[in-house]
Amino acid sequence: MSKSISKKIISWYCKYQRNLPWRNYKNLKDRQYKVLVSEFMLQQTQVNTVIPFFNAFYKKYKNIQSLSKTSNTRILKSWQGLGFYRRAKNLHATSKIICQKHKGIIPSNYKGLITLPGVGDYTAKAILAIAYDKPFLGIDGNIKRLVSRIFLLNSSKNFLNKLKTKVESLIINKNNSELMQGLMEFGALICKPNNPLCTKCPISNECQTYKKGKLNIKKKFKKINNKNYFVIVSKKKNKYLMTYKHELGPLKEFINFPIFVKKYSIKNSIKKFKFNNLKYIKKIKIPISNQNCNLFLYSASTTNKKLIKDYMYVNKNQLEKKFQSSFVKKIMEAIK
Numbered sequence: 001m002s003k004s005i006s007k008k009i010i011s012w013y014c015k016y017q018r019n020l021p022w023r024n025y026k027n028l029k030d031r032q033y034k035v036l037v038s039e040f041m042l043q044q045t046q047v048n049t050v051i052p053f054f055n056a057f058y059k060k061y062k063n064i065q066s067l068s069k070t071s072n073t074r075i076l077k078s079w080q081g082l083g084f085y086r087r088a089k090n091l092h093a094t095s096k097i098i099c100q101k102h103k104g105i106i107p108s109n110y111k112g113l114i115t116l117p118g119v120g121d122y123t124a125k126a127i128l129a130i131a132y133d134k135p136f137l138g139i140d141g142n143i144k145r146l147v148s149r150i151f152l153l154n155s156s157k158n159f160l161n162k163l164k165t166k167v168e169s170l171i172i173n174k175n176n177s178e179l180m181q182g183l184m185e186f187g188a189l190i191c192k193p194n195n196p197l198c199t200k201c202p203i204s205n206e207c208q209t210y211k212k213g214k215l216n217i218k219k220k221f222k223k224i225n226n227k228n229y230f231v232i233v234s235k236k237k238n239k240y241l242m243t244y245k246h247e248l249g250p251l252k253e254f255i256n257f258p259i260f261v262k263k264y265s266i267k268n269s270i271k272k273f274k275f276n277n278l279k280y281i282k283k284i285k286i287p288i289s290n291q292n293c294n295l296f297l298y299s300a301s302t303t304n305k306k307l308i309k310d311y312m313y314v315n316k317n318q319l320e321k322k323f324q325s326s327f328v329k330k331i332m333e334a335i336k
């Protein structure tokens with residue numbers, strides 16, 4: 001049964017696949033490079049969000065060599081807006097290793113791929129299947145949902161082992177690239193999380209969940225956390241006090257306003273910077289993934305000419321050239 005499902009998925013995919021930029025390539029090397037970049041970008045991000053970033057990124061870095069030769073800051077700047085910046089750093093580190101240790105060729109075996117920064121089990125298998133047409137299938141969220149429904153697997157004991165076995169039973173010797181992409185595409189467009197299109201589904205005859213009427217859709221609600229931050233906005237002759245030592249996440253590459261997680265840090269900074277006054281301006285909200293950030297903005301001024309280590313006054317033009325988080329732009333808009 002599994003092989004007939006695979007064949008149906010492949011023929012569906014050949015007919016209905018979306019025209020995505022990483023699916024168009026000049027040659028095999030270009031295809032492998034595009035698959036690598038797109039797989040990094042697609043980790044935790046949806047296809048439609050990735051498309052414009054992928055296009056702009058590919059325009060700048062057309063192959064693994066050009067990617068490896070550029071600076072970390074430039075890569076991060078090109079990634080700006082896509083979020084989860086660790087992926088950009090990992091992709092850059094991976095491109096360097098590929099150029100230094102693999103003569104610029106993306107490894108075509110699991111052992112070679114899995115040791116690269118940012119490449120886990122799923123990404124390694126996806127690259128092998130999609131870029132090299134090898135008999136592997138990575139399990140992403142779409143494939144997990146689709147296969148669980150086809151074989152009526154419930155999340156009971158041994159679910160992951162059962163899922164793995166069923167996914168592996170779908171592997172075929174030919175056209176595995178189309179199969180992997182087809183399964184993901186089918187999960188995204190037909191066997192959707194909340195409203196699967198069962199009446200239009202070409203594998204409904206094989207689908208155990210559909211045949212037994214067991215489709216049970218539970219909507220998942222993301223828990224949103226609120227987090228407070230305290231921000232100092234200090235302006236001196238069109239320049240703003242900025243730092244890389246803020247308390248907003250672990251990424252030091254972001255330049256930002258001085259941001260603190262504790263309110264007393266704002267008070268302490270009066271002494272540190274010799275601020276003459278500290279005035280509350282307003283509160284703004286910035287949502288990021290599953291967090292609502294409440295930013296309490298304070299204005300402050302100082303006549304102190306000496307700057308403290310790790311802090312600098314930067315004008316808007318200089319800021320544009322740096323790798324700044326979206327927070328900087330939103331704070332700037334709020335204080336206009």
Ligand code: SF4
Nearest residue numbers: 191196198201207210
């Ligand atoms: S019949 Fe419905 S639940 Fe089953 S695979 Fe098709 S779309 Fe998914």
